[in-house]
Amino acid sequence: MKKIFILILVFVLIGCTSLQKSAIKVSEIDLKNAEAAREVGKNLLSTWKLNSGFIRGSLGDAINQFPHEAVKAMDELDKLAEKTEWNDFDLGYSLGARVRLAGEIIVQAIKHYFPKLLEYITLPF
Numbered sequence: 298m299k300k301i302f303i304l305i306l307v308f309v310l311i312g313c314t315s316l317q318k319s320a321i322k323v324s325e326i327d328l329k330n331a332e333a334a335r336e337v338g339k340n341l342l343s344t345w346k347l348n349s350g351f352i353r354g355s356l357g358d359a360i361n362q363f364p365h366e367a368v369k370a371m372d373e374l375d376k377l378a379e380k381t382e383w384n385d386f387d388l389g390y391s392l393g394a395r396v397r398l399a400g401e402i403i404v405q406a407i408k409h410y411f412p413k414l415l416e417y418i419t420l421p422f
Contacts, residue, residue: 331385338388341395345378367401370394 349371353360360368373394377387407414 335388338391342378342391345374364401367398370398
């Protein structure tokens with residue numbers, strides 16, 4: 298009985314060690330992803346004023362036909378781009394706002410140009 302208990306204990310300890318190493322690897326990957334996301338966020342915010350001006354200038358009054366959530370995301374990005382320094386929340390939020398903006402535009406484009414396509418796919422947003 299003692300031998301079985303010792304054997305089980307050894308397997309549990311080996312499993313815990315393996316789990317710890319896996320958790321550390323996952324956290325290291327998350328750190329690298331965070332560093333990349335910070336850089337991407339800074340880069341995209343540094344060019345947002347130009348992009349926003351282009352979008353708004355090319356749309357003119359047609360921006361009123363744009364999805365409300367897309368315009369809201371653009372307004373939020375405009376405010377963030379006014380800042381000269383961003384914290385992690387700002388950078389993460391800006392990336393999320395860009396995803397929301399792109400998602401709204403893609404959904405509306407599909408609805409407008411390819412409405413039959415919606416019968417075959419489920420959109421996550």
